Each structure stands twice: as C-alpha cells, then as structure tokens.
Amino acid sequence: MATLYSTHCRSYSPLTQSSSSSSSYSSYCSSSSSSSKLGHVAVSSSAPKRFLAAKLSVLSQSQNVARMQDGAVATAVTPIENDYPFKKLKGGLLSVPSTDECKDAVGFDINGNESTVSITVVGASGDLAKKKIFPALFALYYEGCLPKHFTVYGYARSKMTDAELRTMVSQTLTCRIDKRENCGEKMEQFLERCFYHSGQYDSQENFAELDKKLKEHEGGKVSNRLFYLSVPPNVFIDAVRCASLSASAGNGWTRVIVEKPFGRDSESSAALTKGLKQYLDEDQIFRIDHYLGKELVENLSVLRFSNLIFEPLWSRQYIRNVQFIFSEDFGTEGRGGYFDNYGIIRDIMQNHLLQILALFAMETPVTLDAEDIRNEKVKVLRSMRPLELENMVIGQYKSHTKGGVTYPAYTDDKTVPKDSLTPTFAAAALFIDNARWDGVPFLMKAGKALHNKKAEIRVQFRHVPGNLYNRNIGTDLDRATNELVIRVQPDEAIYLKINNKVPGLGMKLDRSNLNLHYAARYSKEIPDAYERLLLDAIEGERRLFIRSDELDAAWSLFTPVLKELEEKRIIPEYYPYGSRGPVGAHYLAARYKVRWGDVSVEQ
C-alpha cells in the first residue's frame, strides 16, 4: 500500500518532494483534464477517501504513473511495472492512504457493482461486544466510515429479539461519540441496521438461517461478509466451520476477525491455526491485537521513519535500553475464570507488548505494505532469545486496605482457585541477537491491580561520552541521559527528556521535556483502537493484524518459560493491591544496569 498519489492535484513523493499545491498530503482528486496515453484504471471517484482502490488494467510499463477511472492521473512512489508490490495485491488492487476522514465510504466493488458489507458479531451478548465492538461500529457509522450498504448482525446462543439487541447496544454505548452532536439521531439510524439471530456456535443449520437473513439484506448485491469471533477460544473452530460452510459470502469476500487468546503455548496455537486453516485461507484470518490499533503505536513507525533525527540513533550504538510498561489500577474482577488459565504473560506480554517491541525494533520495511511490515516484524521475533526463567519476575496481588476500603486479593475471586499461582504481574528482560540490538536489554513490565493505569514505551539513551558538563550534572549520570517516552495511554504524548541550562548567571543544568502532548496539540478525539481495526478489516488492510508465522515466533519465545513456571510451580512475589508491584522487578532491571523509567520522581 501507500504508493499511489494523484498528481493532477499535486506532485508528491514522501521524503523527497513536497506537495506542489495547497491540497493536503492525501486529499483525493476526483477529476482531471489532462490527457494521457496511459490506459484506463477502474476506480470511481466515490472510492473511499481512506484507501483508494484502483484496478490496474493497463499501465505505463516503466513509469510511476497511472490514470484513474475518472480521469485523474496518479503517480506512485516507485515505478508501476505490473510488478512488486502491485502484482502481489489481489485483483491488481492498489491501495492508497488518504485522509483518515472517511465521509464518502464506498459502496461499490472495483468493477463498479454495488456491494454490501455484513458484519456479524459472533458472541454478541458478551462483554467485549458490548464494551468495544458495537461502540466501535457505531463510531465508524457516525464518522461516515462504513460502506453505504452495511448490516450488523449479532449472533449468540442467548435468546434476544432485534429490539432487545438494539436496546442492549444503545444502553451500553460507552464510546467517545456518546456526547457528540446528533448522537441520538445517528444512533437511531445505526440501530435500524442492527439485527440479531440466536443460534448455537456449532450448528451449521443455525448459521444457514443466518445466511438466509443476510441474503435478504444484501438484496442481490455483491456480498462481503465479516465475522467477528467475540467468543471464548474453545468455540473458535466450531464457529469458523459453521460460518464458512453455511454463511460464507457468495460472490464477495469473507473475512474472520479472531480475538485473542490465540492458544496458550506453541502447540495449542499451532493447533488453532491448523483448525482455522481447514476452513479459511490465511488472508481471510484477521488475528486482532488491539494494541496495534492504538494511535501512538501506529505513530511509532511514523516517528521513526519520517524523522531524520531518530532513525540514526535507533540502535545499540546510542540506545542503552528500551522499556515496555503496562499497568492497570484494577484487578481481574469479573474475568478471573478466563485470566486464571492464562495469566499476565499470555494476556499482555506475549501479544501486546511483544508486538510493540517488534514494531519498535524492526528494520525499515521495503514499503508500507502489510506483508513487508510483517516480514520485518517476524525477523525481529526470530532474532530474539527465548525468555529464560532467570530473566523473569512474577507477582500476584494480595488484598490491601487503604482509606478504609479493602481491595481483594486475586484469589478472593470465586472463579479463581484459592491456591492459584497465576501471575498477575510479570517483568522480563529480553534480547534481540542481531547487529542492531546486540546486548541491548528490552525490558517488559505488565501488571494488574497496580497504582496506576498506563502503557508506555521508554527509550533510554547512552551517556554522552566525555561530557563537558558531567560536573554540573552531579553523581547520578543515568538521570541525565536522554529518554524518549511514548505514552500510549492515557493522555497520549511523546516527549523527549533533554538537559538544559537553568536560566541565570550560573551553570546549573536541568532536565526538561520536549513534549508533544496530544490533547494540547490536537482538538480531535483519538479513535478507539477497535475502530481502526474494524475499518481495516472491512477494507482488507492486514498491516495491523498478526500473521501466523509472527504468532509462531512469538509463542516460541514464551512457551519454554511458561512451561517451566507451571511445571516448577514457581511462587509469585505477592504485592499489595494498588502498589507499584514486586520489588523483584527492580532487581531484575538492576542486573542489566537499568532503572525503570516510570518510577523516577520526574516521569
């Protein structure tokens, strides 16, 4: 993706040229008066603004120019030669990043036929569906991002009427849109497109009934179907089997979003993948890791690859250590049954934090195409040393009374065995054995029931060699090194800690932050990760979803230590609910001469 720009409006090439018109980087030109000897490219000007799809029927063989259906001329960053990366894209599709606004969502396929998208939320009665999926779908609708013809179906065993589903969706709306203008009116319109079908997850017959209903809504148009598996993992394969055999799209695409957990170790993950692939091709499977949809995680590559000042520093030569920190100020209340079978390492580290690490550490991908990015991520994961027990600390929260309020221990949850050793906290030191990162500790820390809720990436740079100002810094040289902090949530920010002189006649040094604070810089609300990911799945954009080889590599790193922890019944270090977690995490970091950045006074 990321390769075609309309030159009729402007000439643009990322990194090398600037826009020659006042139109924004990604604005979309809908007409052209220029003549061209180039062939016809089938794309309508009602194509979505976000990803403009163009079918390349005839192209200039040697140039980076193509003509759009509506006459606009577009240029690619690299020559279009019916060659990589384009020929890899199905049906000769080019996709172009445009604005993140999507007011004119497309309702046509590439041949100009009217198409529909049906989104079936399997497990619609559940927590995730209510909390995240329906609100995200509504936000996309509100923003004009859903295609013209779309239908949302809830599917679960619970008996519900369409009206009851609609009440459930409207009452559980927790999304960022809920206080916006015309929310009620838009919600009414959205709910009219929501329906419910009750059925078993292992019943082809029940899915065939769903298929019949979907067909009625599709009304003979090209049908595209997205199934979101928001059910416990033991139901995944049954639901995929029944959906694919009885309710696949007849003439459009069928895609399935699969929620984590993707297994609990290498073997079970491989079995799940094998099971899914009995019924689906890899490119139909969208394994979701919602951290990849978070705004600042998306921005990580932009920060790195579009700013000259960072990439040259991005290696062992300048970086002392990197920290990935996740904390929540609540326990597993309500999810103890699920959590006890997985623990924090599987719940957060093996997926969310490791995915961010891979994006952070990868080499520059050839293009922004999903496969190029995922290829680079896999290389990072495969260059990593499997985690060893000695490089890991685990903890579990215990009850704590503060201000007259007693907070429960993890094992106070009725669905958790009293003698459970499942970690609710873990810290780990990981290493990437490649030329760029040899010897640099990548530290991870994740915990529930801690003192705050936060997710951040901290990059600590090396000391300035022969620093002229060492005398002015004092004895704690570590404190004076530069640190780049990417605060993923809450209160998104990117800031760089630098040393500066305190104004005055003396020479006293101070630490200050060069701060990109999102709330101050942008008035626009940040979309929820599920919005971005759902939209990507609808648009067939796989960049933020996990490929099966990435998943295998991720499990290979964690499976041995997970087995060892369980086999040896390693006792976690107990920490009070609402504290900063086990002190063992500090000893682990100290072994690699690291101090956690989130515990210093000036964070």
Ligand SMILES: NC(=O)C1=CN([C@@H]2O[C@H](COP(=O)(O)OP(=O)(O)OC[C@H]3O[C@@H](n4cnc5c(N)ncnc54)[C@H](OP(=O)(O)O)[C@@H]3O)[C@@H](O)[C@H]2O)C=CC1
């Ligand atoms: N909730 C969250 O915050 C997150 C959840 N996930 C993952 O998303 C998926 C859905 O999560 P969540 O909504 O919390 O799950 P729920 O436990 O709420 O289950 C979803 C629905 O599945 C059905 N269901 C529940 N248990 C079973 C069972 N044993 N057998 C068959 N059907 C069952 C129920 O619907 P009915 O009885 O009506 O059929 C339920 O409403 C899971 O894979 C979870 O791991 C991932 C990240 C975060």
Ligand SMILES: O=C1O[C@H](COP(=O)(O)O)[C@@H](O)[C@H](O)[C@H]1O
């Ligand atoms: O996947 C999961 O993520 C949530 C945290 O997500 P966030 O977007 O609210 O930070 C976590 O609570 C849950 O345990 C885990 O399964």
